[in-house]
Amino acid sequence: MYTTQPQEYDVVIMGAGFAGVCQARHLMLNIPNIKVALIDPRPEERTDKDMKIGESMIEGAALFVCKELGLYEYMIENHTPKNGLNFHWPKDPAQTSNLDDYYHLWxxxxxxxxxxxxxxxxxxxxxxxxxxxxxxxxxxxxVLDVDLTPGDAIKTVKVKVHGEDIELKAKHVIDAAGRKFIIGRKTDNVIFHQPDGGQGPDNLYGLNNGSAWVRVRNIDRKLFHDGYDPTGAATSHYYATNHWFGHGHWLWMIPTDKDPLELSIGVIHHHEVIPANSINSLDKFSAFLKENHKLLYQLINSGELVDFHYLPRLGHNSKTLYSQDNWYVLGDAACIFDAFYSFGTTMIAFATESITEIIRAKLAKEADAETKREAYNRFNLRYVQDVNRLYRYHAKQLGNASIMSWRISFEYTWWFGLHVPLYLGKWHLHLRYVNTYLQHTKRVGNFINHVHDQLSLLGEQGKNIGFLDPYRADQLLNHHSPVSHADTYLENARYEPRRCNIFRNSRQTCLNVAVWYAMFLWKGFGIAGFLSPRSLQYLFLLIALVGYGAFYEIFYLYQTRKLPANSQVAQRNRDVQDYQYRAKLQPWIAEAQ
Ligand SMILES: Cc1cc2nc3c(=O)[nH]c(=O)nc-3n(C[C@H](O)[C@H](O)[C@H](O)COP(=O)(O)OP(=O)(O)OC[C@H]3O[C@@H](n4cnc5c(N)ncnc54)[C@H](O)[C@@H]3O)c2cc1C
Incomplete structure (x- = not known):
């Protein structure tokens, strides 16, 4: 079936999981005539044995899969919708049999x-x-091995196919083979949690988590919710990613199929609170649920169990993502930290677009190809570090409904205010913007660390600062809801590069964060906390960032003054100028003979 003569490709992708198949499609959609090979030992027809984790997408991944890969219809016809994220905390950890036993953010x-x-x-x-x-x-x-030659020299990928060893030649090699770390181990590129290694990013911010999960079919959905909530929501509660919390852990509940009804239910546990040997078998996981989330235990037992898995070490990162030697690590082969907020596939979305643009520029021998490679590598390393930061101190904070509700609102404000427009406007591929982002986000990172410290302090003091609902617009100033956007980029389809006004979104986000922070200080620490030099310093930082945003925006507005919001719409509007209404129909009945 395969020739033993070395085959040469522009790109060889090792691994055809989510990351590998998406990268291949994106390359082929964006680089005409590119020669791509994919390698994976799994059979092409997948069975229940091939069920994988990573089933929920947020806005970044959804836009990537649907808009950038052109799979809207495919997703609607073959997968389940996701109406956002719901969050549930037990009112009393000893009482978890039904929904009334939990506080909710719906x-x-x-x-x-x-x-x-x-x-x-x-x-x-x-x-x-x-x-x-x-x-x-x-x-x-x-893949048995890969020869990572320096620079632009051709690489060799050794593969075992149906018992036969073959070699593939490639200009660019992408490791998308997940936790096998084919390139990661070869180049000593992977970073794992180090015991007693401190809280810095080189130790994953102290993240030390594992995961157990099941898939279950034909469940009795009414045990969760009967679907009737006419005064509570204008959307489904079931078709969301439901997050369930407790001390040192959280659980996901994801509807992965409609016919038959199938759920993925799993826990992310922090080893310092829940050690691996207390949850690493189906019996132990079931017993844990029975005592701590009886509702989920009942739901699982109402259906037929499909599989169980345990992963003792979840988080890892990489030192380099895109090398000057034309190799790339992508997806789980590069990094993953925690499944909270379902960021894995969104990191893949950012990375895939960066890799495609580097390869496109290198194949076209463009002068700035290496500059792009270097900038995108730094941007994505910073971006995933910021994702890693989302889980800092989770072990202490997850179970605290009040603290976590404030934290979620805070994180939503950044995500919807800054990151979604950044992604949609392709600013992560814009060289000058990437440098601006790298320049400012380091200080923002310090501020976010400081907020985490303050949240932990309040938790340790046992303070209740109430519930902040990220979906509502009646708690922050100016009717702001953290999920709303600051600009008209969605309404006006500002989807082409440079069209979305990222500077307006940034300054508005910093302002919204400043309001959040002022309210948080007031609620949590009163006037003393508000006036502490550290807090004032960070409030000034946020206000300064609003100023920077406004300053950059002036240049942006000037430079884009002749650029239409959307060139297709501009063309349509030009075409329509020649339009003349004709009040007539084409005859459709043959005249009588
Ligand atoms: C518990 C848990 C829950 C998660 N939940 C979410 C979520 O809800 N949403 C989300 O976005 N992300 C989630 N993630 C992250 C998720 O893993 C990634 O988003 C995504 O699945 C990674 O896909 P991948 O293609 O990189 O890896 P994989 O899906 O693991 O694909 C790797 C492929 O490489 C192949 N392979 C292995 N060895 C070789 C070899 N030697 N040669 C060639 N091919 C090989 C494998 O067969 C496989 O098909 C979760 C992660 C964990 C651990």
Whole structure:
């Protein structure tokens, strides 16, 4: 079936999981005639044995899959919708049998950017098939080794295919083979949690987590909710990613199929609170749920169990993401920290677009190709470090409903205010903006660390600062809801590069964060906390960033003054100028003979 003569490709992708199949499609959609090979030992027809984790997408990944990969219809027809994220904390940890035993943050309306849950086996099987139809070559085999030659020298990938050893030649090699770390181990590139290694990013901010999960079919959904909540929400509670909390852990509940009803339910636990040997088997996981989240225990037992998995070490990072030697690490092969907020596939979205642009520029021998590689590598390293920061001190804070509700509102403000427009406007690919981002976000990172410290302090003091609901617009100033956006980039389809006014979004976000922070200081620490030099310093930082945003915006508005919000719409408006209404119909009945 395969020739033993070395085959040469522009890009060889090792691993055809979510990251690998998406990267291949994105390359082929953006670089005409590119030669791509994919390698994966899994059979093309996936079964229950191939069920994978990573089933929920947030706005970044959803826009990537639907808009950038052109899979809107495919997702609607084959996967389940996701109406945002719900959060639940037990009122009393000893009482968890039904929904009334929990405090809730419910999504109360349809979200602005539609998202999905995925049946991963189905997604990977189908997109692999689409890739083959577009011209990618698939090798159903296992990568044995890769020769990472320096610079632009051709690389060799050694593969075992149906018992035979073959070699593939490649200009660029992408490791998307997940936790096998093919390139990571070869280049000593992977960073794991170090025991007693401190709180810095080089130790994953102290993140030390594991995970156990099950898939279950034909569940009795009414045990969770009967779907009737006419005064609470204008959307489904079930078709959301439901997050359940307790001390040192959180659980996801994700609807991964409609027919039959299938749920993915799993826990992320922090080893310092819940050691691996207390949760690493199906029996122990079930017993944990029975005592701590009886509702989920009952839900699982109402259906048929499909699988159980335990992963003792979840988080890791990489030192380099995109090398000057034309190798790239992507997806789980590069980094993952925690499944909270479902950021894995969104990090893949940012990374895939960066990799495509580097490879496009290098194949076209553009003068700034290496500058792009270097800048995108630094940007994505910073970006994933900021994602890693989202889980700092989770072990202490997750179970505290009051603290976590404030933290979620804070994190939502950054995500919807800054990161979604940044992604949508392709600012992560804009060299000058990338440098501006890197320049300012370091100080923002210090501020966020400081907020985490203050949240932990309040938790240790046992303070209740109430509940902040990220979906509502009646708690912060000016009717601001953290999920709303500051600009008209969605309404006016500012989807082409440079169209979305990122500077307006940034300054508005910093202002909203400043309001959040002032309220938080007041509620948590009163006048003394408000007037402490540290707090004032950070409030001034936020106000200064508002000023920077306004300053950059002036240049941006000047430079883009002749750029239409959307060139397709501008063209339509030009075309319509010649339009003349004709009050007539074409005859459709044959005249009588
Ligand atoms: C518990 C948990 C929950 C998560 N939940 C979410 C979530 O809800 N949402 C989200 O966005 N992210 C989530 N993630 C992150 C998630 O793992 C990633 O988003 C995503 O699944 C990574 O996909 P991947 O393609 O990189 O890896 P994988 O899906 O693992 O794919 C790797 C592929 O490489 C292949 N392979 C292995 N060895 C070789 C070899 N030698 N040669 C060739 N191929 C090989 C494998 O067969 C596999 O198909 C979660 C992670 C964990 C651990």
């Amino acid at each position: 999504v109360n309306r349809q979200t602005d950017i539609g998202s999905f849950h995925m049946n991963r086996a189905k997604f990977e099987r189908d997109v692999l098939k689409m890739n083959k139809e577009m011209g990618a070559v698939f090798y159903n085999g296992r």
